[in-house]
Amino acid sequence: MGRTPLLGSRTLDRQTARTLPPGPKLPTLVQTWLFASHRRTFFPRMRDKYGDVFTIRLVPSSRVCVVLSRPEHIREVFGSPPAVMHAGEGNTALEPIMGSHSLLLLDDEDHVRMRKQLMPAFSGAALRGYAGMVLELARAEVAKWPVGTPFRMHQRMRNLTLEIILQVVFGVSDQDRLDTLRPLMDKIVSVSPVIMLGSFYPSLLRFRPWRTYLDTQRKVDEILYDEIAKRRDTYAGRTDVLSRLLAAGNWSDVELRDQLVTLLLAGHETTATALAWAFHELARRPEDLAFGQRAADAGADDELEAIVKEALRLHPVVYQVGRRVTETTDVAGYRLQRGTTIMAAIGLVHRDGEHFPNPQDFRPQRFLSDDPPAPGTWIPFGGGARRCIGAGFSLMEGTEILRAALTAYDFQAPNPEPEPPQAKNVTLVPRRGAEVRVTKR
Numbered sequence: 123m124g125r126t127p128l129l130g131s132r133t134l135d136r137q138t139a140r141t142l143p144p145g146p147k148l149p150t151l152v153q154t155w156l157f158a159s160h161r162r163t164f165f166p167r168m169r170d171k172y173g174d175v176f177t178i179r180l181v182p183s184s185r186v187c188v189v190l191s192r193p194e195h196i197r198e199v200f201g202s203p204p205a206v207m208h209a210g211e212g213n214t215a216l217e218p219i220m221g222s223h224s225l226l227l228l229d230d231e232d233h234v235r236m237r238k239q240l241m242p243a244f245s246g247a248a249l250r251g252y253a254g255m256v257l258e259l260a261r262a263e264v265a266k267w268p269v270g271t272p273f274r275m276h277q278r279m280r281n282l283t284l285e286i287i288l289q290v291v292f293g294v295s296d297q298d299r300l301d302t303l304r305p306l307m308d309k310i311v312s313v314s315p316v317i318m319l320g321s322f323y324p325s326l327l328r329f330r331p332w333r334t335y336l337d338t339q340r341k342v343d344e345i346l347y348d349e350i351a352k353r354r355d356t357y358a359g360r361t362d363v364l365s366r367l368l369a370a371g372n373w374s375d376v377e378l379r380d381q382l383v384t385l386l387l388a389g390h391e392t393t394a395t396a397l398a399w400a401f402h403e404l405a406r407r408p409e410d411l412a413f414g415q416r417a418a419d420a421g422a423d424d425e426l427e428a429i430v431k432e433a434l435r436l437h438p439v440v441y442q443v444g445r446r447v448t449e450t451t452d453v454a455g456y457r458l459q460r461g462t463t464i465m466a467a468i469g470l471v472h473r474d475g476e477h478f479p480n481p482q483d484f485r486p487q488r489f490l491s492d493d494p495p496a497p498g499t500w501i502p503f504g505g506g507a508r509r510c511i512g513a514g515f516s517l518m519e520g521t522e523i524l525r526a527a528l529t530a531y532d533f534q535a536p537n538p539e540p541e542p543p544q545a546k547n548v549t550l551v552p553r554r555g556a557e558v559r560v561t562k563r
């Protein structure tokens with residue numbers, strides 16, 4: 123199926139406009155700005171004013187976005203046939219960076235085929251095989267933290283999750299190669315909306331900063347293609363993600379390169395941010411810190427995982443996920459036309475007192491009690507056919523990183539106030555960088 127045209131002001135007839143869920147009348151540009159920079163306050167206000175299902179308008183073309191905040195409505199979307207709810211076509215701006223074979227960009231049969239090829243590298247058995255390597259890298263990173271001096275945990279977590287991608291996902295172990303790749307990767311992952319403009323206006327690519335970005339990308343690609351070529355002869359018996367992919371499927375070089383860049387961009391900043399929030403909460407709450415330290419000492423992995431899960435609930439890194447409707451379909455009691463964008467507002471569900479009593483409180487025990495959150499209420503990784511393929515991988519990373527850090531240190535928060543979030547591309551990051559101070563236990 124081809125690209126679905128956006129439903130926007132130019133394609134919307136009066137009759138359809140009247141049947142849409144209610145929403146603000148603000149100019150599209152203002153709504154786009156509120157959504158892009160202040161979604162965490164904009165969405166709750168819109169829900170309070172217009173109800174559980176509301177419509178906002180965003181650029182380009184004043185496109186119609188229907189926002190859902192109830193689990194039962196979101197379940198309708200995640201449970202719909204993927205052919206009716208496209209996710210890939212909303213990510214076209216990423217094509218020059220991730221490549222046209224990227225899992226994130228595909229829909230329909232291409233998506234099903236690519237996902238099937240990737241799955242073996244993210245199975246339970248595969249994840250168990252990565253855990254030892256992740257713990258080793260986490261211990262090495264933790265040993266470098268400055269004792270007694272405040273530092274920004276978000277940056278430390280970025281360094282660590284990048285190292286995990288390089289060594290555990292790409293399987294690079296040669297020290298010289300790692301030294302070359304680190305600064306290049308750092309530039310690749312700091313892709314900004316300005317860089318993405320280059321996808322829509324190719325004439326920009328001759329100028330800085332686009333030219334510089336493309337130069338970096340070429341250097342990275344050269345190394346990735348070299349790694350892929352070498353690994354084709356040496357993957358047997360190795361336990362990194364690239365080797366497992368080679369062992370499990372038939373891949374062209376370019377398909378593999380596109381998935382590696384996708385895993386880097388989808389898995390690096392997201393996991394680093396989730397962990398930065400987790401450490402921020404532990405550092406400001408001595409009782410939760412003690413709970414985490416006891417869990418780390420005792421090897422109680424479900425308790426460590428509960429800390430990561432609660433951080434993802436209270437501070438969802440990805441606040442909403444989108445789908446584009448490819449044919450007229452009924453959702454949440456509304457008839458939605460082809461081309462409508464639907465947003466599942468993860469952040470609204472996670473802060474709803476109906477599903478999470480005292481939703482503002484950080485309480486990992488929610489995930490350990492006899493009465494855990496109902497299905498469909500904890501959705502930081504989206505859902506359905508597009509649910510994050512790295513969900514298990516990032517929970518495993520979180521568990522190992524907490525183990526390494528909490529067995530080594532006590533944590534304090536130089537500023538114990540809750541830290542406000544700040545929008546950074548699709549993620550919500552801690553505005554002050556999640557500053558902590560550590561002392562040896």
Ligand code: HEM
Nearest residue numbers: 388389392393396439440443503504505508510511512516
């Ligand atoms: C805490 C960390 C992470 C969060 C919060 C997160 C969140 C998400 C979300 C919300 C989606 C979209 C789901 C949907 O549309 O329903 C997604 C997709 C994806 N994520 Fe993650 N993610 C994380 C870590 C990772 C990691 C570690 C990897 C890989 C190593 C990864 C790879 C991907 C890929 C490839 C997709 C696209 C799946 C598809 O379209 O079929 N993510 N992620």
